[in-house]
Amino acid sequence: MSLRALREVTPVSGDEAFRNEIRDWLAANLTDDLRGAGGPGRENEAFAQRLAFARRLAAAGWTTLAWPVGHGGRGASLARQVIFHEEYARSAAPSRVDHIGTTMVGPTLIELGTPEQQQRFLPRLASVDELWCQGYSEPGAGSDLAGVTTRARLDGDQWVLTGQKVWTSLAHVADWCFVLARTSPAVEGESRHRGLSYLLVPMRQPGVTVRPIRQLTGDSEFNEVFFDDARTDRDLVVGKPGEGWRVAMATLAYERGAATVGQQIGFQRDLDDLVALARKAGAAADPLLRTRLARAAVDLTVLRSHTVRTLAAPSPPPANPSVVKLLWTRWRQALAELAMDVLAFQGSEATADEVERWQRLFLFSRADTIYGGSSEIQRGIVAERVLGLPRGDRR
Numbered sequence: 001m002s003l004r005a006l007r008e009v010t011p012v013s014g015d016e017a018f019r020n021e022i023r024d025w026l027a028a029n030l031t032d033d034l035r036g037a038g039g040p041g042r043e044n045e046a047f048a049q050r051l052a053f054a055r056r057l058a059a060a061g062w063t064t065l066a067w068p069v070g071h072g073g074r075g076a077s078l079a080r081q082v083i084f085h086e087e088y089a090r091s092a093a094p095s096r097v098d099h100i101g102t103t104m105v106g107p108t109l110i111e112l113g114t115p116e117q118q119q120r121f122l123p124r125l126a127s128v129d130e131l132w133c134q135g136y137s138e139p140g141a142g143s144d145l146a147g148v149t150t151r152a153r154l155d156g157d158q159w160v161l162t163g164q165k166v167w168t169s170l171a172h173v174a175d176w177c178f179v180l181a182r183t184s185p186a187v188e189g190e191s192r193h194r195g196l197s198y199l200l201v202p203m204r205q206p207g208v209t210v211r212p213i214r215q216l217t218g219d220s221e222f223n224e225v226f227f228d229d230a231r232t233d234r235d236l237v238v239g240k241p242g243e244g245w246r247v248a249m250a251t252l253a254y255e256r257g258a259a260t261v262g263q264q265i266g267f268q269r270d271l272d273d274l275v276a277l278a279r280k281a282g283a284a285a286d287p288l289l290r291t292r293l294a295r296a297a298v299d300l301t302v303l304r305s306h307t308v309r310t311l312a313a314p315s316p317p318p319a320n321p322s323v324v325k326l327l328w329t330r331w332r333q334a335l336a337e338l339a340m341d342v343l344a345f346q347g348s349e350a351t352a353d354e355v356e357r358w359q360r361l362f363l364f365s366r367a368d369t370i371y372g373g374s375s376e377i378q379r380g381i382v383a384e385r386v387l388g389l390p391r392g393d394r395r
């Protein structure tokens, strides 16, 4: 089977009029300088231009495609969301700067926010006039998220926050942060999930300090965030005070979805480019490198078929997000490692730009198996929920 044939195994078909609508919009609005901008390890690249592009997307109603019509969205079916992400990725449109807001906070507020919170935040989320970051992880709480120690107490009509978050992606450009904080002490013998609250906190105030963290790639996409008597209004708690765990988990459930399909089209482009580089370098004739390239093509086809099938399933298996995360992170790390071997192949004629691109992906992809739930945690979930093995020491 040719690479092309493999690639066409699982196209999302139907709704050609809708597909043409997004294709036409992209053809009219996507300028060459924006193609391929941003992405893994390049989150700060052409940021102002990508923000302007996100606002154009928003004005055309694309950023809130999945939101219900009653909340200013287009109420698109899952199939249409997948088509949008396919076409977006296929056109090499820039990596989105609004994803934390439009795909995580917006849907959370639609599901669990008060009408006042929805009126206050949804329009500016939809128009990408306000950017958001996610304040969950702390130096002592990552996988064990219920261990957060950032505290918030009421002072009149405001919450006052003290504590530290870490690895906060895009905090340096965010206007708002959704923060998981402890608002009442953990009680011995009770679940530590109780007493946590989900607060919406303005970033641009004297009590908030953002310090960039330099990553392996040399760039700083995430940060430490310090709250020193930072303030937010009493009514900017989502869900009831003390019951923020449920809200925090709802947000995480929105993190992955139809966009996964677009990500896999980006993977296909990476693979195509690596095959082209391997041909140029003569590495495509090397039996071991050829085998690994072919395996990458097969594994990507399996990943894509699995994703499309389970996205469309009425009730996908409960551990499915864990399986997909394990599969795609392993795939991308393997591709990046393969790219290093192709670059190292004797006589490689890679340009400086090609070397930079693949090295950056190699370095950044080390993080893939950490963020969004580490591989060890995902394997623990599969062990418990798929295999029915006894629960480990995860609390």
Ligand SMILES: Cc1cc2nc3c(=O)[nH]c(=O)nc-3n(C[C@H](O)[C@H](O)[C@H](O)COP(=O)(O)OP(=O)(O)OC[C@H]3O[C@@H](n4cnc5c(N)ncnc54)[C@H](O)[C@@H]3O)c2cc1C
Pocket (backbone or CB within 6 Å): 133, 134, 135, 136, 137, 138, 139, 140, 141, 142, 143, 144, 166, 167, 168, 169, 170, 222, 367, 370, 371, 372, 373, 374, 375, 376, 377, 380, 392, 393, 394, 395
């Ligand atoms: C690029 C990147 C961006 C991020 N962006 C954000 C963000 O915007 N907002 C945010 O809040 N956080 C963010 N994070 C943080 C991320 O969510 C955490 O790094 C992740 O949850 C792991 O937590 P930790 O780093 O504290 O590691 P730990 O939880 O301390 O884990 C350390 C090691 O122990 C393993 N381990 C832990 N518990 C278990 C267990 N029960 N069983 C087996 N193994 C275990 C882990 O797999 C890991 O290998 C980001 C991280 C990265 C890398």
